[in-house]
Amino acid sequence: MMGPVRVLLVEDNPADADLTREGFATSSLEVELTMVSSGTEAVECLHRRGRYASAARPDLILLDLNLPGIDGRAVLAEIKKDPDLKRIPVSILTSSQADRDVMQSYDLGANCYVVKPIDFKSFLKIVRVIENFWFATVKLSGAAPPTSVSE
Numbered sequence: 001m002m003g004p005v006r007v008l009l010v011e012d013n014p015a016d017a018d019l020t021r022e023g024f025a026t027s028s029l030e031v032e033l034t035m036v037s038s039g040t041e042a043v044e045c046l047h048r049r050g051r052y053a054s055a056a057r058p059d060l061i062l063l064d065l066n067l068p069g070i071d072g073r074a075v076l077a078e079i080k081k082d083p084d085l086k087r088i089p090v091s092i093l094t095s096s097q098a099d100r101d102v103m104q105s106y107d108l109g110a111n112c113y114v115v116k117p118i119d120f121k122s123f124l125k126i127v128r129v130i131e132n133f134w135f136a137t138v139k140l141s142g143a144a145p146p147t148s149v150s151e
Helices: 012-026 039-046 072-081 097-107 120-137
Strands: 004-012 031-036 060-063 091-093 114-115
Touching: 004 012, 004 039, 012 031, 012 120, 031 039, 039 060, 039 072, 060 072, 060 120, 072 091, 072 097, 091 120, 097 114
Parallel strands: 004 031, 004 060, 060 091, 091 114
Antiparallel strands: none
Protein backbone atom coordinates (compact mmCIF):
# COMPACT_ATOMS: atom_id res chain seq x y z
CA MET A 1 0.00 0.00 0.00
CA MET A 2 1.27 3.44 -0.93
CA GLY A 3 1.73 6.06 1.76
CA PRO A 4 -0.08 9.36 2.15
CA VAL A 5 0.73 12.48 0.17
CA ARG A 6 2.82 14.78 2.34
CA VAL A 7 2.13 18.51 2.42
CA LEU A 8 4.15 21.09 4.32
CA LEU A 9 2.04 24.13 5.19
CA VAL A 10 4.04 27.22 6.14
CA GLU A 11 1.44 29.58 7.59
CA ASP A 12 1.57 31.96 10.56
CA ASN A 13 -2.16 32.74 10.66
CA PRO A 14 -3.83 30.09 12.86
CA ALA A 15 -7.24 30.61 11.23
CA ASP A 16 -5.84 30.10 7.72
CA ALA A 17 -3.87 27.06 8.90
CA ASP A 18 -7.07 25.59 10.38
CA LEU A 19 -8.99 26.23 7.15
CA THR A 20 -6.29 24.48 5.14
CA ARG A 21 -6.24 21.56 7.55
CA GLU A 22 -10.03 21.27 7.37
CA GLY A 23 -9.87 21.38 3.58
CA PHE A 24 -7.43 18.48 3.44
CA ALA A 25 -9.37 16.58 6.13
CA THR A 26 -12.33 16.34 3.74
CA SER A 27 -10.10 15.01 0.97
CA SER A 28 -10.56 11.70 -0.78
CA LEU A 29 -6.78 11.31 -0.52
CA GLU A 30 -4.80 10.35 2.52
CA VAL A 31 -2.96 13.61 3.28
CA GLU A 32 -0.24 13.94 5.90
CA LEU A 33 -0.20 17.66 6.69
CA THR A 34 2.74 19.15 8.57
CA MET A 35 2.20 22.71 9.72
CA VAL A 36 4.86 25.23 10.73
CA SER A 37 4.24 28.87 11.56
CA SER A 38 7.48 30.61 10.59
CA GLY A 39 10.04 30.67 7.85
CA THR A 40 12.68 29.58 10.34
CA GLU A 41 10.66 26.47 11.24
CA ALA A 42 10.12 25.73 7.54
CA VAL A 43 13.86 25.77 6.85
CA GLU A 44 14.53 23.60 9.91
CA CYS A 45 11.84 21.14 8.83
CA LEU A 46 13.02 20.94 5.22
CA HIS A 47 16.63 20.39 6.29
CA ARG A 48 15.50 17.95 9.02
CA ARG A 49 17.25 19.77 11.85
CA GLY A 50 16.47 19.91 15.54
CA ARG A 51 12.99 18.76 16.44
CA TYR A 52 12.33 18.11 12.75
CA ALA A 53 15.12 15.52 12.41
CA SER A 54 12.63 12.79 11.53
CA ALA A 55 10.43 14.94 9.29
CA ALA A 56 9.36 13.35 6.02
CA ARG A 57 10.20 15.07 2.75
CA PRO A 58 7.04 16.85 1.55
CA ASP A 59 5.48 16.19 -1.85
CA LEU A 60 4.17 19.78 -1.92
CA ILE A 61 4.88 22.98 0.01
CA LEU A 62 2.16 25.58 0.59
CA LEU A 63 4.02 28.75 1.50
CA ASP A 64 2.76 32.06 2.81
CA LEU A 65 4.91 35.08 1.93
CA ASN A 66 4.48 37.19 5.06
CA LEU A 67 6.01 35.16 7.86
CA PRO A 68 7.80 35.98 11.10
CA GLY A 69 11.56 35.48 11.11
CA ILE A 70 12.62 34.36 7.65
CA ASP A 71 9.91 35.54 5.23
CA GLY A 72 8.37 33.35 2.55
CA ARG A 73 10.49 34.85 -0.24
CA ALA A 74 13.70 33.86 1.55
CA VAL A 75 12.31 30.39 2.27
CA LEU A 76 11.42 29.99 -1.40
CA ALA A 77 14.90 31.12 -2.48
CA GLU A 78 16.45 28.64 -0.03
CA ILE A 79 14.31 25.77 -1.33
CA LYS A 80 15.04 26.47 -4.99
CA LYS A 81 18.81 26.79 -4.53
CA ASP A 82 19.10 23.47 -2.67
CA PRO A 83 19.67 20.50 -5.03
CA ASP A 84 17.82 18.16 -2.64
CA LEU A 85 14.75 20.42 -2.32
CA LYS A 86 14.42 22.35 -5.57
CA ARG A 87 12.16 19.81 -7.28
CA ILE A 88 9.53 19.96 -4.54
CA PRO A 89 6.68 22.07 -5.95
CA VAL A 90 6.03 25.25 -4.01
CA SER A 91 2.61 26.85 -4.17
CA ILE A 92 2.50 30.35 -2.79
CA LEU A 93 -0.71 30.70 -0.75
CA THR A 94 -0.90 34.26 0.47
CA SER A 95 -3.20 37.23 0.97
CA SER A 96 -1.04 39.52 -1.18
CA GLN A 97 -2.46 40.44 -4.57
CA ALA A 98 0.44 42.76 -5.40
CA ASP A 99 1.92 42.25 -8.87
CA ARG A 100 5.37 42.77 -7.39
CA ASP A 101 4.90 39.80 -5.03
CA VAL A 102 3.54 37.62 -7.84
CA MET A 103 6.45 38.43 -10.18
CA GLN A 104 9.07 38.07 -7.44
CA SER A 105 7.63 34.69 -6.39
CA TYR A 106 7.83 33.35 -9.93
CA ASP A 107 11.31 34.83 -10.36
CA LEU A 108 12.36 32.89 -7.23
CA GLY A 109 10.99 29.64 -8.64
CA ALA A 110 7.43 29.35 -7.29
CA ASN A 111 5.37 26.78 -9.16
CA CYS A 112 2.12 28.68 -8.69
CA TYR A 113 0.70 31.69 -6.87
CA VAL A 114 -2.71 31.55 -5.21
CA VAL A 115 -4.38 34.44 -3.38
CA LYS A 116 -6.16 33.26 -0.23
CA PRO A 117 -9.91 33.76 -0.43
CA ILE A 118 -11.65 35.39 2.49
CA ASP A 119 -14.61 33.07 3.00
CA PHE A 120 -14.62 29.46 4.18
CA LYS A 121 -16.35 27.93 1.14
CA SER A 122 -13.93 29.58 -1.30
CA PHE A 123 -10.95 28.59 0.85
CA LEU A 124 -12.04 24.95 0.79
CA LYS A 125 -12.48 25.17 -2.98
CA ILE A 126 -8.92 26.49 -3.34
CA VAL A 127 -7.54 23.64 -1.22
CA ARG A 128 -9.47 21.15 -3.36
CA VAL A 129 -8.14 22.71 -6.60
CA ILE A 130 -4.56 22.60 -5.27
CA GLU A 131 -5.01 18.98 -4.20
CA ASN A 132 -6.57 17.95 -7.52
CA PHE A 133 -3.90 19.66 -9.59
CA TRP A 134 -0.81 18.54 -7.67
CA PHE A 135 -1.92 15.03 -6.72
CA ALA A 136 -4.36 13.95 -9.43
CA THR A 137 -3.23 15.82 -12.55
CA VAL A 138 0.54 16.38 -12.65
CA LYS A 139 3.35 13.87 -12.27
CA LEU A 140 5.56 14.82 -9.34
CA SER A 141 9.26 14.03 -9.38
CA GLY A 142 9.94 11.00 -7.21
CA ALA A 143 6.46 10.89 -5.76
CA ALA A 144 4.53 7.67 -5.44
CA PRO A 145 0.90 7.70 -6.57
CA PRO A 146 -1.36 8.85 -3.73
CA THR A 147 -3.51 6.43 -1.80
CA SER A 148 -7.17 7.23 -1.92
CA VAL A 149 -8.99 6.96 1.39
CA SER A 150 -11.99 5.47 -0.42
CA GLU A 151 -9.99 2.56 -1.87
